[in-house]
Amino acid sequence: MNGLRILTSWLALTCLVALTVAGWQSRITNRPSQTRQEVLFWHFWGGRDRAVVDDVVHRFNESQDQFHVRAIAMPGNNLQAKLFLSVTGGDPPDLVNQDDPVLADWAKRGVIQPIASVATRGQINRLDDWMFESARRLSKVGSDYYGVCNGLDIRALYYNKTLLDQHGLEPPGTLEQLDRIADRITPDAAAASGGHYAYLPDSRRLWAWGYVFGGRFYDPQTGQVEVDSGPIQEATRWMASYSQRYGADNVAAFRQGDQSLPGKTFPLLPTESDSLVGRYGLIMDGQWRTRDLLDFQNERRQLSLPSPEFGVCPLPPPPGGRSRAGWVNGNFFVVPTGAKCPEGAWEFIQFWIGLEHPEAAAQTCAAGGWIPVSQQVVETTEFQAYLVQNPLFGQFVNLAGSPNQFPVPSVPGAAMFKRTVESAAYQAMSYPDRPVGPILRQANQRIQQQLQRAGAE
Amino acid sequence: MSGKRLPPTETAAGWLFCLPWIIGFLALFVWPFFASAWWSFCQYDMVNPPRWVGGSNYGRLASDLVTQQGFGQALTNTLYYSLLSVPLSVILGVLLAVLLSAPLRGQAIYRTLVFLPSVIPVVAASILWLWLLNPESGMVNYLLSWVGVPPQNWLNQARPAISMETMEMIRQGGMVSSFKLFGSKDALVLMSLWGVGNFVVIYLAAISDIPRSLYEAAEMDGASPGRKLLHVTLPMLSPIIFFNLVMGLIRSVQTFTSIYILSEGTGAPAGSLKLISLELFLSAFSDLEMGYASAMALLLFIGLALATLLLFRTSRYWVHYRMVA
Structure with missing residues (x-):
């Protein structure tokens, strides 16, 4: 009886310690700064890509004193239903990444905001000049940006x-x-x-x-x-x-x-x-x-x-x-309607695609083996070094710039x-x-x- | 007891104990059911409020039935699958149960082997079947080759074994050495038979419950083993067969996980694996047509209810309930 009591006590103590450590660990990894606004980011990446995403998030958070991105991996095929429920429930994420051809459906239903509501006119014009045409096609519904492509898949x-x-x-x-x-x-x-x-x-x-x-x-x-x-x-x-x-x-x-x-x-x-x-x-x-x-x-x-x-x-x-x-497809960011921190979401999008700092995007693309969405990122030293190591990849990057790639x-x-x-x-x-x-x-x-x-x- | 009222405190306690279930039943079954029935007359995309469109969703279902597209194709696929898999699983289940009830050495091992596939998760089993049904290196084609059947395409062939098209091909060319008879739906039927162990366990329990005296009486009348099976075992098993028939029918119509995995969520090849459950899922969550999907779900419910009712009505002719003195 005594032995059983000791065993139970030990088990309880071990559980308590494990829970405390796990809780502390989770607070450390997801700890937003007191002074920074949190940007909740849903994505679907798993496997070795998840580490690349976590690294981008980490680099962004390091570079920021205004926003803090908290990434949540949302694997599975029901992202759409989850997003819709969160939007109708009034608690959507601030940013979502997706790769299915759903942009127009989401835009039509008002689930996502036009990018013009978070970016300035100048920034939108810049996207028009800066992005590959194929990436623009993946980002637009009609003539408006509803998403921002951050990686291309070329065949x-x-x-x-x-x-x-x-x-x-x-x-x-x-x-x-x-x-x-x-x-x-x-x-x-x-x-x-x-x-x-x-x-x-x-x-x-x-x-x-x-x-x-x-x-x-x-x-x-x-x-x-x-x-x-x-x-x-x-x-x-x-x-x-x-x-x-x-x-x-x-x-x-x-x-x-x-x-x-x-x-x-x-x-x-x-x-x-x-x-x-x-x-x-x-x-x-x-x-x-x-x-x-x-x-x-x-x-x-x-x-x-x-x-x-x-x-x-x-x-x-x-x-x-x-x-x-x-035929081209790829990943794109969208900002859901009702997002609490759309400015932070837009800041993170710019960081990821390299609109202001192409070197940061080059680092991401090289780490993930992803095709950048702009020639400016392709031309960075870091990405050129990647292409030297992987010359076949360069063929795909060349095709990404072709006007004949359609989604x-x-x-x-x-x-x-x-x-x-x-x-x-x-x-x-x-x-x-x-x-x-x-x-x-x-x-x-x-x-x-x-x-x-x-x-x- | 009749007419005697319980004290109010006990009645209240009774209701209180039932309350969790009642709340769950109302919130998770009754409300969704009626909401879905209402949505079936609306255009609803889960985001914007439902908009009344009258019977247009049902009109579309009827038009799909005529053109054999969308719902029409899914219904045909489901009927093919259910009409083959349910009777076959009953026949195979009864046969296996009868064999496994015979006093054999290692009976427990055989029973375990038959039941084992039922405990394998559907996802794992589906992946396993993708390998087994591989036309080049799969074990199923290998086993079929022992009896001279040419390699079949299984999951990569939309045309099923029982179809006008196949009949026409047989009529024209006969069974040539490269004839591909079985298609993706046949593969699905085969997969469903693999999980027949669940039914076998129930049959085995029922067989062990049949009074020995009935067999002894039959033996005294000179009945052969076949006659004993036909006139003692099967009639005594008929309530269980009936139960399994109803449950199997419902289960077959609800089949989803395996077809989702086998067809990568698309119903491929050429929609041949698009059963109603998948068509409903794609309409609701991919095409965002919750109203249309709800109409489909309601029709499915009515269809299943009618089929079950029909089974109940016919059961009086073939189901024999044991009279307990």
């Missing part, structure tokens, strides 16, 4: 240079050359029995190819959806031609095989130690994969194994298409817009014998109806 074509060299081929500069590469390396499904295809289009990437083919999915002047327009049909037809060539079922099976790679390994990378070819010879992906390539090459070097050479090129256009084009149209109902286009492309690629026109027309009609409903609300 390009990664290629296995060693494989192309083996076949005496150059990286593709045109769509025809890409088709020729595919034809040479994998003329038919039987040629892919070794476990790799030269190239396979991904149905989710009609967004990119549609723009490369010279199309646009939406006309902001007339408010008309143009998913079934000529260039988008052409792009879809071209993507489906690969399913026709290899067999839709084979393509589908191979694509699902990508998911079996451990830890979502980049499928361009060889998985066997004695191989120099991965599942694809060429693949469209974003700038974050350059890290994977560097890690892979370092690992092979350490193990004294031969490593293939890799390269990156812009998506090759067809005749009459757009060069250096593609999902910033309209209310954009989430459904995106889903429906991807679903239509999947259908077209699954049934390559069916005419593409009716599939896209049906999608067009659905999206148009949805946009009308969303706009009419």
Whole structure:
């Protein structure tokens, strides 16, 4: 009985000490200054990106005597519902970072403030001149800023240079050359029995190819959806031609095989130690994969194994298409309606994107492997040093400055817009014998109806 | 006891003890239910006040049904899934329970093995199934290859096994060596069968409760094992089968987590995994159409209530309740 009492006492004491230490620790890490205004910042970053975000917040707080940012990681897919509840409940955060195409929806519903309500006219004009066009497109609804883009995700074509060299081929500069590469390396499904295809289009990437083919999915002047327009049909037809060539079922099976790679390994990378070819010879992906390539090459070097050479090129256009084009998305800040410290939020946004101090933004982008939103940040010494270490990344940065990088149209109902286009492309690629026109027309009609409903609300 | 009133203090104490539940019931069930019913006639985005739009949400649901888009597609998918998974899980559950009730060596181990998948969290199980159903390296295709079935595309194929399209393909080309029969919805049905252990436990308890005398009487009448199963076990199990049928139906319509993970929250491929629960979620929280989603939820509720009522009505013909003397 005595022993039990002692054990209970010890347990109680340990719990008390643990709680006290945890409470003290939490007060230390989140301690706002008595004299500074708190800026509550919701974001969704996790993993190794969280440390980068915490560092930015720390650097900002160190530089401030007026505001103190308190960052709260809000992972999960329900950020939207949480934000809405906080806004309607009258206790929203001061700043939110998001990467889904929701800007127009939030703006239309009055959940977020126009940036003009926190920034001066001069600062808004400065953003217009200072930001990449692609970043501006991600920040605006119509002609007004409702968000401020702080990082771009650009897609390009990664290629296995060693494989192309083996076949005496150059990286593709045109769509025809890409088709020729595919034809040479994998003329038919039987040629892919070794476990790799030269190239396979991904149905989710009609967004990119549609723009490369010279199309646009939406006309902001007339408010008309143009998913079934000529260039988008052409792009879809071209993507489906690969399913026709290899067999839709084979393509589908191979694509699902990508998911079996451990830890979502980049499928361009060889998985066997004695191989120099991965599942694809060429693949469209974003700038974050350059890290994977560097890690892979370092690992092979350490193990004294031969490593293939890799390269990156812009998506090759067809005749009459757009060069250096593609689909862009990215992260953006928004200031919710009813934010208690919108001035602090705007101060932090400027700090993060580097509007006043590009060096600070360069440090953030280099640490996170993120594409800056302005050429001025790109040109800083720190970021240039990063590009020297990671030259492939530079290709993506170059593309970020292209006027031909387009996001999902910033309209209310954009989430459904995106889903429906991807679903239509999947259908077209699954049934390559069916005419593409009716599939896209049906999608067009659905999206148009949805946009009308969303706009009419 | 009848007619005898309790002292007021005891009545008050009774109400007081019930109060937490009553408050919870009213706040978390009754109010949301009626609020949702009201919203189904409104345009509501969770931020701005609901705006009355009459029956337009229901009109849209009807139009979706005709075009087989959105709600129409989701309803078809849900019906396919429920009509396959519920009866199959009942049949498999009963069969497994009958087998596991036989006095075998290592019976406890077999029972544990059957029940084990049910305790694995849905998220983990869904990830596991993504691997098992991989067309290239998955174990399911490997096992199917033993019986000569060509590799199936499972989660990357929108076309299900039972469809006009598949029938047409079979009619035209026959079962060729590369024929892809099973699609994503079939994969979902397969996954649901994996968790049949929950039902098996209930069946096992019910089987052990069947009086031995009934089997002895059947044996004296010369009944074969098959006849005993058909005329003793199944009738005696019928109340449990009925219970599992109703619960399975409700559960199948509510399936969400697994499809959310398997389709990365989009219902892909080509909306084939978009069951009503996911369509409802996307409409409410992604497209911000709470009114439309509420209309869908109300129709779902009515549909489920009618299906349950139908089951109850038909139960008098096939459910045998044991009369206790």
